[in-house]
Amino acid sequence: MPGGKKTTSAKAATAASNVLRDGKTSKTSKTAAASALSQREPKKK
Numbered sequence: 001m002p003g004g005k006k007t008t009s010a011k012a013a014t015a016a017s018n019v020l021r022d023g024k025t026s027k028t029s030k031t032a033a034a035s036a037l038s039q040r041e042p043k044k045k
Contacts, residue, residue, distance in 0.1 A: 006039065007039055007040060007041045008036045008037065008039045008040045008041075012036055013036065013037055013040045015033075016032075016033035016034070016036040016037050017033070017037065019032075019033040020033050020034065020037075
């Protein structure tokens with residue numbers, strides 16, 4: 001498995017961000033969203 005580094009897509013990161021901002025989502029959902037965002041590639045300058 002060469003280069004087995006996986007990152008979250010921009011579309012998925014946006015969805016995860018929306019989950020974290022929504023006050024009605026469960027703790028489990030927020031944990032999964034935070035995990036997805038932590039795997040996001042840093043923005044290129």
